[in-house]
Amino acid sequence: MSMRTPLGRVRGLGSAKDGTEHFWMQRVTAVANIPLVLIGLWLIISLVGDDYQMVVTKLSSPGWTVFLVLFAFSVLYHMRLGLQVVIEDYIHTEWTKILLLLLNTFFVFFTGAMFVFAAFKLAFGG
Amino acid sequence: MSEASTGSKRPLSPHLTIYKPIPTMVMSIMHRITGVALYFGMFLLTWWFFSAAAGEDYFNWVNGIFGSIIGQLILFGFSWALVHHMLGGIKHLVQDSGRAMEKAFTTQMAKAHVVVSAGLTVLVWIVAYLAG
Numbered sequence: 526m527s528m529r530t531p532l533g534r535v536r537g538l539g540s541a542k543d544g545t546e547h548f549w550m551q552r553v554t555a556v557a558n559i560p561l562v563l564i565g566l567w568l569i570i571s572l573v574g575d576d577y578q579m580v581v582t583k584l585s586s587p588g589w590t591v592f593l594v595l596f597a598f599s600v601l602y603h604m605r606l607g608l609q610v611v612i613e614d615y616i617h618t619e620w621t622k623i624l625l626l627l628l629n630t631f632f633v634f635f636t637g638a639m640f641v642f643a644a645f646k647l648a649f650g651g
Numbered sequence: 652m653s654e655a656s657t658g659s660k661r662p663l664s665p666h667l668t669i670y671k672p673i674p675t676m677v678m679s680i681m682h683r684i685t686g687v688a689l690y691f692g693m694f695l696l697t698w699w700f701f702s703a704a705a706g707e708d709y710f711n712w713v714n715g716i717f718g719s720i721i722g723q724l725i726l727f728g729f730s731w732a733l734v735h736h737m738l739g740g741i742k743h744l745v746q747d748s749g750r751a752m753e754k755a756f757t758t759q760m761a762k763a764h765v766v767v768s769a770g771l772t773v774l775v776w777i778v779a780y781l782a783g
């Protein structure tokens with residue numbers, strides 16, 4: 526009989542050697558995404574038809590700034606994990622796969638930089 | 652997975668095309684398609700948000716694109732993908748806990764999934780128009 530705990534046994538498994546981390550974080554971000562996406566959808570709807578000044582005023586309030594940063598982080602984390610699996614499932618040529626996995630990460634960080642910059646500029650820059 | 656890298660010509664297991672499409676399978680594929688669509692949709696959303704920070708003229712230009720017929724069609728598609736993917740995601744979470752796996756029930760869920768996601772999306776847009 527093994528003395529190892531179930532957690533100890535799954536750590537470091539899988540071809541990427543990251544155990545159940547990927548699966549688990551996909552779920553954690555999925556749960557977080559539910560309220561974030563619902564509130565986000567509601568926010569966008571409330572801005573439909575508004576002019577520049579109204580949009581900026583709303584998006585620069587402290588509560589919305591915090592929300593927007595959380596939204597960006599959870600959605601981007603989730604979609605990076607998600608697209609990674611799609612790439613690994615369909616791309617079997619090693620160098621193309623690595624290239625696309627790199628692009629996936631770059632794309633997500635680039636989008637995140639744009640998003641967080643916008644959130645902070647609206648909040649602090651007026 | 653390592654077929655190409657090992658250079659061997661071993662046969663792959665049968666793929667999508669040889670199976671008859673059934674509701675649960677179609678919904679599984681839809682979860683993936685909507686996930687990938689949302690991936691790029693998130694960039695569009697970020698672009699719009701960024702434009703609000705970039706200044707009035709730029710915002711008006713970008714906002715005008717999203718306000719056009721094509722822009723609104725894209726937004727409609729995005730919102731539908733989001734609702735559909737979210738329902739599918741919740742189903743995943745429930746099934747991760749070992750529940751709702753019975754065959755007849757999953758087929759019913761798959762059929763309801765399309766109706767509910769379309770219905771909710773239309774509802775969201777009606778609310779949006781009434782509020783806007």
Ligand code: HEM
Nearest residue numbers: 555558559604607608610683686687689690737740741743
């Ligand atoms: C804009 C928001 C979202 C984006 C960009 C996104 C993107 C993605 C992508 C690209 C995948 C991979 C699809 C696949 O492997 O077939 C995925 C999977 C998944 N998504 Fe989302 N998603 C979003 C919101 C949500 C929400 C709100 C939920 C709610 C529960 C959710 C739950 C899931 C789950 C559970 C999976 C894993 C499915 C699996 O293991 O096959 N996602 N998502």
